Amino acid sequence: MKIDLTGQVAIVTGAGGGLGREYALLLARRGAKVVVNDLGGGRDGRGGGNAMADAVVAQIEAAGGTAMANGANVTDFDQVREMVAKAKEAWGRVDILVNNAGILRDRTFAKLDLDDFRAVLEVHLMGSTNCTKAVWDTMREQAYGRIVLTTSSSGLYGNFGQSHYGAAKLGLVGLMNTLRLEGAKYGVRINCLAPSAATRMTEDIMDEATFEALSPASVAPGVLALCSQQAPDGIVMCAGAGSFERAYITLTKGVFVGSGEDAAERLLAQFDTMSDRDGEVVPAAGPEQSIYEAKVFQAAAKERLPADG
Known part of the structure; x- marks a missing residue:
């Protein structure tokens, strides 16, 4: 059965380019009205502007869809609440939230400034938390919601030079694991996606062939599935180059050694x-x-x- 999002309202953060742009375009093609959120800064989070979000809105509207641009900074809860309020004022509800906004400031832990560590956590972990909190009551009241958090293999498995990024990304898995329990009886389903994609965040670390294969468009179907009425709940989905996998946190049978001095x-x-x-x-x-x-x-x-x- 084809996924139809007609009548639904979606918010996609970091949707001015790369993965977020593809998510917004795909959700719009499937009938959703889309808030295209993007601060418009560099990949390190500095700077800003509306041009990127406006361009995505124009593309959606040119294809017959409905969208609005929004420049809220996801680290500012008041701005995020205002974004959600504008979506509800225009369209009456919020059904889908895709937390995609992120920054990179890669450095080894020895060379890392703690201000950069905090900045990365603020955008990825607290930014996603702010946006999720801002839609949580609405989704509970309407007894329906689909939330996607963007985790990463850097958090799941580690990556040199990304201690702050990895800490934030695995933190989102912990957030999901509790919110899936708290949202279940209200029809709110929340999942994590760990994408591998060629974007401006990764363009300088991939060769040309890999860059072409790992297109953001190849990841977007995973987001559409997680935003659908048939979405699972509380999973970690990995995605890249059209390949999709599921990651688990497991518990072995272990051993019993008791206590004592030895x-x-x-x-x-x-x-x-x-x-x-x-x-x-x-x-x-x-x-x-x-x-x-x-x-x-x-x-x-x-x-x-x-x-x-």
């Missing part, structure tokens, strides 16, 4: 067994770790009880 030494001796992925699980929620560990303890305690005699 517990750490016994743990190191069984480190490979603890790390064995055979039989690993994906907990449905955080408390399942404690529940599992309590059961392991209880089983071990039961084995130590003297036999009935």
Whole structure:
């Protein structure tokens, strides 16, 4: 069944170029009215202007769609709330939020200024949190919402020179894992997307062939799927060059070493067994770790009880 977003309202941040632009264009082609948000600055977050967002709006309107440009800074909650209010004033609701705005200030941790660390966290983590908070009550009240957070392989797996970026991006997975639980009964579904794409954020680190294959357009179908009525809830989807994968945070069966003076030494001796992925699980929620560990303890305690005699 073809995904039809007619009558829905979408906000896409960082939509003036690259991935965000492709997301906005695709959502509009499928019938959504789109707020094209972009601060218009450089990839390091400095500067600003409306030209990029205006150009995307013009492209959507030329194709018969409906859109408005917005220059709110996602790190400013008041500006974000005003953006949401304008969307509701014009179109009555907000159904979709794609948190895509981001900046890069890559440096090794040894050379990194903490002001840059904070700036990256502010845009990626707090910016997404601000936008999500601004639409949360609306989506709960209308009993429907689809939210996409942009995570990254840098957060999931690490990347040299991106300690701040990786910390922010994995933080968004943590945000998703709780909000999926809190939004479920209100029809609000939230997911993470980890894109690999050739954009102005990555153009100087890829060869030409890779740059062409990893087009933003090849990632956009993943966003459309996560914004659809049939969207999953609480997943991490990786995407690039038309390939889509799912990332998991798993829990191994582990080992029981108990406590005592030599517990750490016994743990190191069984480190490979603890790390064995055979039989690993994906907990449905955080408390399942404690529940599992309590059961392991209880089983071990039961084995130590003297036999009935």
